[in-house]
Amino acid sequence: xxxxxxxxxxxxxxxxxxxxxxxxxxxxxxxxxxxxxxxxxxxxxxxxxxxxxxxxxxxxxxxxxxxxxxxxxxxxxxxxxxxxxxxxxxxxxxxxxxxxxxxxxxxxxxxxxxxxxxxxxxxxxxxxxxxxxxxxxxxxxxxxxxxxxxxxxxxxxxxxxxxxxxxxxxxxxxxxxxxxxxxxxxxxxxxxxxxxxxxxxxxxxxxxxxxxxxxxxxxxxxxxxxxxxxxxxxxxxxxxxxxxxxxxxxxxxxxxxxxxxx
Amino acid sequence: xxxxxxxxxxxxxxxxxxxxxxxxxxxxxxxxxxxxxxxxxxxxxxxxxxxxxxxxxxxxxxxxxxxxxxxxxxxxxxxxxxxxxxxxxxxxxxxxxxxxxxxxxxxxxxxxxxxxxxxxxxxxxxxxxxxxxxxxxxxxxxxxxxxxxxxxxxxxxxxxxxxxxxxxxxxxxxxxxxxxxxxxxxxxxxxxxxxxxxxxxxxxxxxxxxxxxxxxxxxxxxxxxxxxxxxxxx
Numbered sequence: 074x075x076x077x078x079x080x081x082x083x084x085x086x087x088x089x090x091x092x093x094x095x096x097x098x099x100x101x102x103x104x105x106x107x108x109x110x111x112x113x114x115x116x117x118x119x120x121x122x123x124x125x126x127x128x129x130x131x132x133x134x135x136x137x138x139x140x141x142x143x144x145x146x147x148x149x150x151x152x153x154x155x156x157x158x159x160x161x162x163x164x165x166x167x168x169x170x171x172x173x174x175x176x177x178x179x180x181x182x183x184x185x186x187x188x189x190x191x192x193x194x195x196x197x198x199x200x201x202x203x204x205x206x207x208x209x210x211x212x213x214x215x216x217x218x219x220x221x222x223x224x225x226x227x228x229x230x231x232x233x234x235x236x237x238x239x240x241x242x243x244x245x246x247x248x249x250x251x252x253x254x255x256x257x258x259x260x261x262x263x264x265x266x267x268x269x270x271x272x273x274x275x276x277x278x279x280x281x282x283x284x285x286x287x288x289x290x291x292x293x294x295x296x297x298x299x300x301x302x303x304x305x306x307x308x309x310x311x312x313x314x315x316x317x318x319x320x321x322x323x324x325x326x327x328x329x330x331x332x333x334x335x
Numbered sequence: 336x337x338x339x340x341x342x343x344x345x346x347x348x349x350x351x352x353x354x355x356x357x358x359x360x361x362x363x364x365x366x367x368x369x370x371x372x373x374x375x376x377x378x379x380x381x382x383x384x385x386x387x388x389x390x391x392x393x394x395x396x397x398x399x400x401x402x403x404x405x406x407x408x409x410x411x412x413x414x415x416x417x418x419x420x421x422x423x424x425x426x427x428x429x430x431x432x433x434x435x436x437x438x439x440x441x442x443x444x445x446x447x448x449x450x451x452x453x454x455x456x457x458x459x460x461x462x463x464x465x466x467x468x469x470x471x472x473x474x475x476x477x478x479x480x481x482x483x484x485x486x487x488x489x490x491x492x493x494x495x496x497x498x499x500x501x502x503x504x505x506x507x508x509x510x511x512x513x514x515x516x517x518x519x520x521x522x523x524x525x526x527x528x529x530x531x532x533x534x535x536x537x538x539x540x541x542x543x544x545x546x547x548x549x550x551x552x553x554x555x556x557x558x559x560x561x562x563x564x565x566x567x568x569x
Contacts, residue, residue: 076435083423083431090422147418151475154383154412155435158404331402334346335385 077161084169101181115193123281130209132238138217139234143227150335163330171214178206198284205277208315212273215319219326241274273318280311336361336514342391351377353538364509366529367518374538375518411481415488417472421461439479446474449500465492486517526558
């Protein structure tokens, strides 16, 4: 445990000096500041933040995670030639990347809100926006680590990462709509709930929109989810599924990492 | 100290090591030679647990290596390519490894002094030249007074002065009773250090014995020619 903690600390130390993490924080600062200037409607601000966060967080997390693991291969070899367990190193690298990414999202969004729109801080949807940010980062870093551990080809790994992001963020809802269109004579609602659990981005969207009462505006899957579950059950199911989405790739990746040749 | 039994490693369709069996005695100095892609680094990495053997077993001080990790406290490893987290300084990386190897209490700063590395301590690693990184790499391998030193192409990338400083250090540690394994593909370069020679070719051991035995058996003047005559088969 002590070793794990040390590895995490050194990772945070290293990443916090990287220019990219600074850009990432500044991006949220500007975005939130801009949104507050444009609108007085608090739920609109949260909704816009959510929409941007649902595109940007997965993209940045998955790319950053893949590149990070590939670029630090020799460093990983250096650490693994010390008396350190592979599982511990994998977890250390993972948490050492997730924590700074999440913190930079939190700090970037919170600072303008604290100064300019203080009463929004006590809104429950904002809490859920942060939970969403936490989950999106954990899930997509976890997936990126799995991709980068699975194959050693950097180009292929990056390609897979971008494809995974595109699939979950853009293509998935499109494919669902296509399916609904093709099978419109059949009752599809239950199947759709199943399909939206299979997509972490949809799940996160549902989590916040259930709190905002605008589910119908947020894609078909959101609307179905709200229709079938009352808010509490829906929230419970989506949090459970998001947790599974974080842990399952992490466990598979860790197992791959333990058996990998360096 | 090390016993390797029928070690075999396949990467996909490629056999990197085929039935390698050898023993390395405590206090010996072994020169692992072979052309590029002959399996030197794979053999070294198998001892470190970085590469998982397909078949066979490795024993270190009688303990079978099987995913355990505490035995690496006895090893100092200097990899071929040195790469560190870019944004950390030299001092931080040294302290970090020290911190991770907290069971070692006595440190060996001799090489850091000789390389005069203190003046680089505040620099970030991404701003260092390849040679300086290699020096950091060497210092970390020697820092913990390990019983076993594994040096993969230790002098590659070092200038002649640093290279001879490193060679002196290797000889000194050998005289202190440390077990040393090192590799190189430039045969003549490290000939002066070698006692035992293990010659690898295409994943198999072609020769294992003292340097004198090798030279006598092939009737050549030096190591380079002796190895060349084994490779060409005359």
